[in-house]
Amino acid sequence: MSWNPEVIGEYRCFGGVQGYYRHASRAVGLPMQYSLYRPPGTPRGLLLCLAGLTCSEETFPIKAGAQRLASALGLALLSPDTSPRGTNIPGQADDWGFGVAAGFYLDATQAPWAPHWRMESHVMQELLPAVQAQLGGLPTSILGHSMGGHGALTLAQRHPGSFQSLSVIAPISALSQCPWGQKALPAYLGADEAQWAAHDASALMRAQSAPPFPAGILMDQGEADQFLSDQLKPELFEAACAAVGQPLTLRRHAGYGHGYYFVSTVIDDHLRHHAAALG
Numbered sequence: 001m002s003w004n005p006e007v008i009g010e011y012r013c014f015g016g017v018q019g020y021y022r023h024a025s026r027a028v029g030l031p032m033q034y035s036l037y038r039p040p041g042t043p044r045g046l047l048l049c050l051a052g053l054t055c056s057e058e059t060f061p062i063k064a065g066a067q068r069l070a071s072a073l074g075l076a077l078l079s080p081d082t083s084p085r086g087t088n089i090p091g092q093a094d095d096w097g098f099g100v101a102a103g104f105y106l107d108a109t110q111a112p113w114a115p116h117w118r119m120e121s122h123v124m125q126e127l128l129p130a131v132q133a134q135l136g137g138l139p140t141s142i143l144g145h146s147m148g149g150h151g152a153l154t155l156a157q158r159h160p161g162s163f164q165s166l167s168v169i170a171p172i173s174a175l176s177q178c179p180w181g182q183k184a185l186p187a188y189l190g191a192d193e194a195q196w197a198a199h200d201a202s203a204l205m206r207a208q209s210a211p212p213f214p215a216g217i218l219m220d221q222g223e224a225d226q227f228l229s230d231q232l233k234p235e236l237f238e239a240a241c242a243a244v245g246q247p248l249t250l251r252r253h254a255g256y257g258h259g260y261y262f263v264s265t266v267i268d269d270h271l272r273h274h275a276a277a278l279g
């Protein structure tokens, strides 16, 4: 694969470089953008950081406040965009929970989304391998927030062996059982609910024959999150983990909401969780 990303901008940050890049995506069939933080020196590992609905490749690096500790721990931080851009599909931006910036980290099979809405292939078969190769084949872990938490939980289970460790912040825990998923899944994947289960974090966990992350999954959740009871439903993932013996550290935080004020509050613990796994 040829990999010649265009540099959009590069900025010195805590001794490293925060960069923004654009490349011609074969998976998506359009230009795609991503961000990459490179710490000073040789990184110990790469952390794939997936953002949520309405976000882009800029959201995590600008709002999470992760670079200071990533620099100290020697972690590179890769954040993709959250959907294709510029497809002009009718209605693609009418609902902030569907379409643009709502790719749900899966490959759509249904018209009109299927030709471009291929975020799982983009991330797992294109962007991640290219950046891993660029950085010298680093071990990799995965983290996500909200829709990105759904992405982290599902990609880590759908691609066993790809990630050393997994953590999530206020994730969508069971996509087929929440209104965001009940709109997106039939539109992207069709009416067959078996296809939905293959992209539902809790259904995937319940189908595991052995715990996929025996060292444990870290999950943080704000109790004042406006999406907690109808969209996120961490109790469903907690029950699925218990059913298969998957260790889960679910920390509930009184008073915290959904957005990046919460993400930035807990991000250091997540970086340390991954640094320990990455050696």
Ligand SMILES: N[C@@H](CCC(=O)N[C@@H](CSC=O)C(=O)NCC(=O)O)C(=O)O
Residues within 6 Å of the ligand: 051, 052, 053, 054, 055, 059, 063, 096, 145, 146, 147, 148, 258, 259, 260
């Ligand atoms: N525009 C919406 C709010 C959208 C929102 O809260 N997005 C979350 C992710 S929600 C699930 O994936 C987010 O991460 N936003 C970025 C941020 O800076 O907080 C509304 O009008 O309510």
